[in-house]
Amino acid sequence: MKKFIGQILPSVLPPVVPFIVLMLAAEIVVRAGWIPAFLLPKPTDVFRSLANNGTEILEALGETALASVVGFAISTIVGIGIAVLLASGGWVQRAFYPYAVFFQTVPIIAVAPLLVIWFGYDITAVIASATVVSIFPVIANTLTGLLSTDPALKDLFLLYGASRFKTLIKLRLPFAMPNILTGLRVAAGLAVIGAIVGEFITGGGLGGLIDVSRQQRQIEKVFATLLVASLLGIALFAAINLVSYRLLRHWHASEKKD
Amino acid sequence: MSTAGLVGETSLVLHRVGKTFAGGVEAVAPLSLRIESGEFVALIGPSGCGKSTLLRLIAGLEKPSVGQIEQPGRNPSDVAYVFQDAHLLPWRKVLGNVSLPLELLGVDRSQREARALDVLKQVGLSGLESRYPANLSGGQRMRVSLARAMITSPQLLLLDEPFAALDEITRQQLDEWLRQIWVRNRMTVLFVTHSINEAAFLADRAIVFTQRPAQIALDHDLSKHLPVDRRADLRGTAEFAEQTQTLYQALEGGHVA
Numbered sequence: 181m182k183k184f185i186g187q188i189l190p191s192v193l194p195p196v197v198p199f200i201v202l203m204l205a206a207e208i209v210v211r212a213g214w215i216p217a218f219l220l221p222k223p224t225d226v227f228r229s230l231a232n233n234g235t236e237i238l239e240a241l242g243e244t245a246l247a248s249v250v251g252f253a254i255s256t257i258v259g260i261g262i263a264v265l266l267a268s269g270g271w272v273q274r275a276f277y278p279y280a281v282f283f284q285t286v287p288i289i290a291v292a293p294l295l296v297i298w299f300g301y302d303i304t305a306v307i308a309s310a311t312v313v314s315i316f317p318v319i320a321n322t323l324t325g326l327l328s329t330d331p332a333l334k335d336l337f338l339l340y341g342a343s344r345f346k347t348l349i350k351l352r353l354p355f356a357m358p359n360i361l362t363g364l365r366v367a368a369g370l371a372v373i374g375a376i377v378g379e380f381i382t383g384g385g386l387g388g389l390i391d392v393s394r395q396q397r398q399i400e401k402v403f404a405t406l407l408v409a410s411l412l413g414i415a416l417f418a419a420i421n422l423v424s425y426r427l428l429r430h431w432h433a434s435e436k437k438d
Numbered sequence: 439m440s441t442a443g444l445v446g447e448t449s450l451v452l453h454r455v456g457k458t459f460a461g462g463v464e465a466v467a468p469l470s471l472r473i474e475s476g477e478f479v480a481l482i483g484p485s486g487c488g489k490s491t492l493l494r495l496i497a498g499l500e501k502p503s504v505g506q507i508e509q510p511g512r513n514p515s516d517v518a519y520v521f522q523d524a525h526l527l528p529w530r531k532v533l534g535n536v537s538l539p540l541e542l543l544g545v546d547r548s549q550r551e552a553r554a555l556d557v558l559k560q561v562g563l564s565g566l567e568s569r570y571p572a573n574l575s576g577g578q579r580m581r582v583s584l585a586r587a588m589i590t591s592p593q594l595l596l597l598d599e600p601f602a603a604l605d606e607i608t609r610q611q612l613d614e615w616l617r618q619i620w621v622r623n624r625m626t627v628l629f630v631t632h633s634i635n636e637a638a639f640l641a642d643r644a645i646v647f648t649q650r651p652a653q654i655a656l657d658h659d660l661s662k663h664l665p666v667d668r669r670a671d672l673r674g675t676a677e678f679a680e681q682t683q684t685l686y687q688a689l690e691g692g693h694v695a
Contacts, residue, residue: 332525335499340542341514350542354529430570431528 221400230404237389241408244375244385247303248412251310252371256364258311259318264348266319267326280323284316292377306378306385313374314367321363325356358432361424368416376409386412448510449475449594449626450496455505456651457491465491467651468504475593478620478627480637482689483647489630490598492652493519496628497596509594515543518587520597524579526571526586532558533567536585543590553589560619561585577608581615588619597629601636610670613639617668634689638681639668646688656688 203223209215210222217225230237265272266280292309299305329352337347353360379387386409393401456468465488473479483489494500496507497519518539526535533554540550558564561581571579580600587595601609617640620627631637637644642661645654663681664672672678 330525332521339514339519340539342542431572
């Protein structure tokens with residue numbers, strides 16, 4: 181209890197305060213009739229809706245979480261793989277690097293309807309959407325990391341006759357790890373966004389539930405679902421942060437205390 | 439792994455070696471040089487004169503534009519290179535960093551780690567093998583870097599201003615320590631520095647370079663004038679002052695040229 185008050189409370193309390201204030205403000209504003217309830221539901225109604233539709237929302241959450249996590253995993257593996265090829269320095273890099281830059285400017289979310297045409301109205305399309313939306317930050321950040329390997333250490337590996345593969349595994353990838361994790365952090369949030377956008381079209385999961393509730397004018401249910409979707413994003417983000425802390429705590433400034 | 443070469447054997451011959459970088463910057467003017475096995479040679483010159491490029495040419499990290507470099511019987515395990523900063527792998531503990539060269543050369547784990555512990559003892563870092571580089575001082579990091587270089591028992595040790603970033607006291611300690619390691623192991627050492635003091639303290643032979651493109655202004659035998667075993671108090675002696683004066687004049691002459 182002493183530890184709770186002394187150490188945990190000071191770090192947990194500050195972000196909780198604005199949340200409570202905001203909820204209270206929303207409650208007052210809607211109750212007073214300054215904003216009509218069909219535009220912004222009362223927080224109390226949102227939480228009631230969450231309780232009443234618990235099973236339905238949880239089921240939808242499971243579907244979206246699965247699609248997001250699988251999409252994110254594919255982004256991680258394929259994205260790092262593509263970055264390694266792009267950083268190889270050979271003709272592959274020269275041929276494809278411009279496209280890697282170009283694709284970042286494509287509003288990739290607009291591709292989601294196409295994915296449904298290609299993969300059908302099921303979770304495959306949703307996974308594809310989560311992947312496509314989240315893969316570019318992985319590629320871009322990994323590539324930056326791989327291309328900024330300490331030249332002196334590259335020389336060292338060269339001097340001892342290390343193969344390209346050994347240099348990649350023992351030097352370049354670990355060196356790029358902070359950048360890779362930055363990419364994964366961004367990708368985690370984007371994978372959830374990609375999955376939900378995909379579900380707007382396929383009709384499953386949290387995205388589908390938001391869409392249906394909107395059509396039925398159940399705005400408090402839209403908000404309740406949104407809240408759960410945000411929690412999913414936060415959970416993935418927190419998971420990456422944990423991995424990042426475990427991998428980098430001994431050596432990288434971003435994860436060192438003081 | 440190999441033992442250091444015998445004194446008197448030729449370690450390295452440069453035949454009119456020059457380096458011009460793409461873009462036309464001539465870093466090293468064609469020069470010839472002969473280094474005997476077991477010599478401790480300091481390469482001194484003004485900053486940016488091309489002495490580091492010369493070291494990289496000798497290491498094989500750059501190809502000469504003209505001329506030839508002869509190094510009888512050289513394998514990757516015969517040469518070690520120490521950079522201006524420690525350049526350790528920050529995600530590896532000291533032990534993993536020191537044993538890295540053997541790992542890359544394909545020596546198995548138990549053997550390379552035993553050898554690493556041995557080298558760490560030599561450099562006075564016993565007990566620090568499970569530390570991460572982030573938890574070491576600058577001087578300790580540099581010693582780890584040197585331990586890493588020494589682990590293959592190289593015949594040729596190339597150092598590119600290794601202590602330049604350290605404070606004066608640490609630097610002098612490491613100078614003294616490096617000299618002792620050389621006295622014990624007698625490998626060939628090429629030590630690039632822009633400090634006359636450091637060159638005179640460390641080396642048996644000092645080669646002074648002109649400004650870019652690097653040419654030899656003076657090739658001076660220090661071993662005739664200074665003892666083999668060198669301690670910190672040497673820096674205060676008249677003989678030492680005389681030697682630094684000789685080097686200083688050559689360096690200054692090179693500036694005017």
